[in-house]
Amino acid sequence: MTVERLIQSRDEFWAAGFTGDLAELIPLLQYYQETHGYISPEGVEAIAGFLGISEARVYTVASFYAQFRFQKPGKNHVFVCLGTACHVQGGVDLANEIHEHLHIRNGETTPDGQFDFKEVACLGCCAQAAVVEVNGKIYAKMNREKLRKVLKEHQHA
Amino acid sequence: MLEKLRLEAQQRWQERTSHNQAVIYIGTASCGRAAGALETLQAIRETLQDLGKEARIIEVGCIGPCYLEPLMDIALPGLARVSYANVTPAKARQILAACLTTGDLLPGKAAGHFGDDSFTRTSGIQPFFDLPMLKPQQRIILQKCGIIDPEDFDSALSTGAYKGLERAFTLGPEGIILEMQQAGLRGRGGAGFPTFRKWQAARTATGKPKYVVCNADEGDPGAFMNRALLEGDPHAVLEGMLIGGYAIGAREGIVYMRAEYPLAVKRMCKAIGQAYNSGLLGCNICNSGFDFDIRVQEGAGAFVCGEETALIASLEGLRGMPRPRPPYPTDRGYKGKPTLINNTESFGTVPAVLREGGEWFRQFGTASNPGTKTFSLVGKTRYTGLIEIPLGMTLRQVVEEIGGGTRFPFKAIQTGGPLGGCLPADRLDTPITYETMRELGSIMGSGGLIVMDESTCNVDMARYFVGFACSESCGNCTPCRVGTRILKDTLEKIVSGEGEPEDLEVMQRAAETMNNASLCGLGQAASNPVISSLKYFRQEYEEHIHQKFCRSAVCTELFEYTILPERCTGCGACVKVCPETAIHGERKQAHTLDTTRCVKCNACVRVCPVHAIVGAPVGTQAGTTRLAEAAI
Ligand SMILES: Cc1cc2nc3c(=O)[nH]c(=O)nc-3n(C[C@H](O)[C@H](O)[C@H](O)COP(=O)(O)O)c2cc1C
Ligand code: FES
Numbered sequence: 001m002t003v004e005r006l007i008q009s010r011d012e013f014w015a016a017g018f019t020g021d022l023a024e025l026i027p028l029l030q031y032y033q034e035t036h037g038y039i040s041p042e043g044v045e046a047i048a049g050f051l052g053i054s055e056a057r058v059y060t061v062a063s064f065y066a067q068f069r070f071q072k073p074g075k076n077h078v079f080v081c082l083g084t085a086c087h088v089q090g091g092v093d094l095a096n097e098i099h100e101h102l103h104i105r106n107g108e109t110t111p112d113g114q115f116d117f118k119e120v121a122c123l124g125c126c127a128q129a130a131v132v133e134v135n136g137k138i139y140a141k142m143n144r145e146k147l148r149k150v151l152k153e154h155q156h157a
Numbered sequence: 158m159l160e161k162l163r164l165e166a167q168q169r170w171q172e173r174t175s176h177n178q179a180v181i182y183i184g185t186a187s188c189g190r191a192a193g194a195l196e197t198l199q200a201i202r203e204t205l206q207d208l209g210k211e212a213r214i215i216e217v218g219c220i221g222p223c224y225l226e227p228l229m230d231i232a233l234p235g236l237a238r239v240s241y242a243n244v245t246p247a248k249a250r251q252i253l254a255a256c257l258t259t260g261d262l263l264p265g266k267a268a269g270h271f272g273d274d275s276f277t278r279t280s281g282i283q284p285f286f287d288l289p290m291l292k293p294q295q296r297i298i299l300q301k302c303g304i305i306d307p308e309d310f311d312s313a314l315s316t317g318a319y320k321g322l323e324r325a326f327t328l329g330p331e332g333i334i335l336e337m338q339q340a341g342l343r344g345r346g347g348a349g350f351p352t353f354r355k356w357q358a359a360r361t362a363t364g365k366p367k368y369v370v371c372n373a374d375e376g377d378p379g380a381f382m383n384r385a386l387l388e389g390d391p392h393a394v395l396e397g398m399l400i401g402g403y404a405i406g407a408r409e410g411i412v413y414m415r416a417e418y419p420l421a422v423k424r425m426c427k428a429i430g431q432a433y434n435s436g437l438l439g440c441n442i443c444n445s446g447f448d449f450d451i452r453v454q455e456g457a458g459a460f461v462c463g464e465e466t467a468l469i470a471s472l473e474g475l476r477g478m479p480r481p482r483p484p485y486p487t488d489r490g491y492k493g494k495p496t497l498i499n500n501t502e503s504f505g506t507v508p509a510v511l512r513e514g515g516e517w518f519r520q521f522g523t524a525s526n527p528g529t530k531t532f533s534l535v536g537k538t539r540y541t542g543l544i545e546i547p548l549g550m551t552l553r554q555v556v557e558e559i560g561g562g563t564r565f566p567f568k569a570i571q572t573g574g575p576l577g578g579c580l581p582a583d584r585l586d587t588p589i590t591y592e593t594m595r596e597l598g599s600i601m602g603s604g605g606l607i608v609m610d611e612s613t614c615n616v617d618m619a620r621y622f623v624g625f626a627c628s629e630s631c632g633n634c635t636p637c638r639v640g641t642r643i644l645k646d647t648l649e650k651i652v653s654g655e656g657e658p659e660d661l662e663v664m665q666r667a668a669e670t671m672n673n674a675s676l677c678g679l680g681q682a683a684s685n686p687v688i689s690s691l692k693y694f695r696q697e698y699e700e701h702i703h704q705k706f707c708r709s710a711v712c713t714e715l716f717e718y719t720i721l722p723e724r725c726t727g728c729g730a731c732v733k734v735c736p737e738t739a740i741h742g743e744r745k746q747a748h749t750l751d752t753t754r755c756v757k758c759n760a761c762v763r764v765c766p767v768h769a770i771v772g773a774p775v776g777t778q779a780g781t782t783r784l785a786e787a788a789i
Contacts, residue, residue, distance in 0.1 A: 084379030127223030
């Protein structure tokens with residue numbers, strides 16, 4: 001990364017209200033993922049430069065938390081809940097449906113960039129289990145057929 | 158102090174809900190949205206336009222009975238609020254048309270009303286809180302959830318928000334802690350540590366500045382009490398934090414929120430903004446000389462960050478790894494300073510305690526477990542949702558009265574989430590308290606209750622929980638890192654049919670080491686699901702190991718489906734969904750299932766209304782024999 005780029009991202013972080021305090025590392029990663037879609041190597045470099053710490057230190061923290069992704073996400077984001085309530089109501093079937101239908105596993109993106117998929121532990125709508133979230137919208141009481149339909153809707157959209 | 162503010166808020170709120178125009182309330186918390194509340198809301202707007210009627214629409218939080226979502230209430234001018242359940246867009250149109258044009262409240266369609274007894278008589282509608290699920294409950298923490306508009310400050314203020322804070326200012330820090338001692342509130346995050354003692358310790362700790370942290374990192378998968386409170390009444394949590402901050406002499410508060418709860422985060426941030434604008438946060442709050450700031454920090458998806466020392470590490474920008482205690486956070490917490498960490502619900506209970514007094518709070522619950530506690534009741538009960546009960550109520554009351562029982566025979570209830578235990582039917586008469594749960598080998602935890610029936614396999618559940626603990630273990634201490642792995646691998650072996658008799662002993666030994674030697678509560682309690690189910694459901698483990706049979710028809714390798722002729726009514730529902738046409742039979746006559754074609758997708762089990770499709774040991778069914786013959 002060139003010095004200009006580092007300065008540019010520093011200004012961007014400042015503008016977003018960050019001060020350079022070490023405690024801001026996780027919010028910074030969240031901000032970067034929010035604005036860039038994922039934590040790219042450039043992102044790690046920019047954040048490390050901004051906080052004055054090593055890139056390894058940024059990776060140490062980022063890789064600990066399930067929220068951060070290091071691969072370019074797809075157009076549509078699919079989350080299948082595998083929390084307890086959803087497990088009891090057949091959440092695993094839904095995850096299997098994704099493997100079989102989209103041929104991707106937890107954390108991957110389809111080759112055509114249409115979908116990325118992540119397993120999560122509870123979206124807080126347990127009484128409506130099993131639950132799937134697509135692009136921020138939660139679908140309740142899901143089964144394989146319903147999930148296939150939802151995926152199809154998004155594929156065409 | 159707040160009289161003027163409150164009076165104005167009351168006026169504005171009354172104008173908004175005044176009884177010369179209809180008011181429509183709709184529950185748009187995450188759970189309502191999942192059930193389709195936003196589509197219903199859209200339909201309401203369109204219908205109003207079509208009908209040419211004016212009405213005020215107010216979005217409210219979750220009132221609890223999630224199985225009734227989406228819930229829509231209508232208050233016609235001068236009349237009580239009437240609630241309708243499972244309101245699809247079409248149903249919304251129908252109800253609005255009747256109510257708004259002819260004034261017909263459609264009593265047959267109403268779920269209940271929020272008015273007084275005379276309204277019951279005149280309308281022919283039952284009170285909402287008389288619903289079987291709600292009647293045995295006691296609502297203190299959830300009192301306003303689903304009733305008020307959580308994004309409208311006037312709504313909160315006019316229903317008594319910050320009254321507890323006002324009283325707290327008159328009592329002073331020592332008085333507050335005394336009141337908390339009288340109330341006997343115990344931490345709702347799981348361990349049940351007396352809240353007043355924690356506050357006392359934080360107050361007397363030396364070191365400045367002090368911090369208040371609200372633990373809203375509800376990590377228990379299958380529980381949503383904190384989410385519902387944050388989405389339904391965020392000011393209650395803020396008020397609790399303010400009171401705590403004043404009592405211990407802190408200057409800053411942080412709400413550590415789970416990132417998977419975007420709506421809760423949004424509503425909390427909004428509430429914080431409202432509190433700043435009204436002088437309830439910032440400098441010299443209500444002329445008391447007390448300064449306090451609150452900010453939100455989002456977690457990043459790690460269960461272990463619910464543990465207080467890991468949470469602090471996460472706040473400091475580190476990996477969320479717990480450290481040994483003592484020193485406790487009240488001595489050395491965030492940035493090495495004294496820090497008060499309480500659960501969201503603990504803070505949410507504080508305003509009521511201060512407002513009504515410790516004695517009042519004590520009238521609920523038992524002597525050693527005072528007050529009420531929220532639980533999320535999910536799984537196979539008829540009614541599911543968020544409940545609040547006085548502690549000491551029995552599990553049976555919760556499952557049978559509030560939950561309405563299970564459709565198929567009850568098997569077990571998991572309390573305390575992934576670190577809790579699985580309790581069988583003959584323990585249902587146990588009162589729910591911190592101590593009794595621990596004695597049974599489970600924990601109270603933060604309040605997840607998952608009910609399982611015969612279609613749930615206890616070995617598979619144990620595998621699930623241990624798998625969760627294994628992937629969420631931070632890896633810092635060996636007993637937890639290796640122990641969860643041993644448990645997980647052993648259970649995976651058992652559910653895939655490779656179990657050996659000595660496996661049970663191996664798990665017992667691993668569990669013991671983990672209990673004794675792990676650094677934090679995760680490792681210490683991660684074996685609870687295994688040990689408790691071994692204690693109460695040992696037979697199922699033995700069937701898995703010796704007979705290679707899963708009677709609940711969950712562990713794919715260990716059963717074949719069969720249709721019980723005495724249960725099957727021949728409705729044909731299973732035939733329609735079977736992707737392999739493996740089920741045959743005349744209508745109204747018992748069906749048969751061809752195991753050679755069956756792929757165990759379990760679509761038929763899900764649609765069977767009488768639970769006639771069950772598991773049988775492998776190789777005992779007709780289809781299999783035919784296959785065996787063919788092979789010869
Ligand atoms: C593995 C683990 C996970 C925890 N998760 C939570 C949680 O999600 N929410 C919570 O409030 N407390 C959680 N706790 C308990 C906290 O460490 C702490 O005891 C609690 O926040 C204290 O608040 P209280 O005194 O109000 O209960 C967890 C503890 C452990 C060991
Ligand atoms: S377990 Fe799936 S939403 Fe909670």
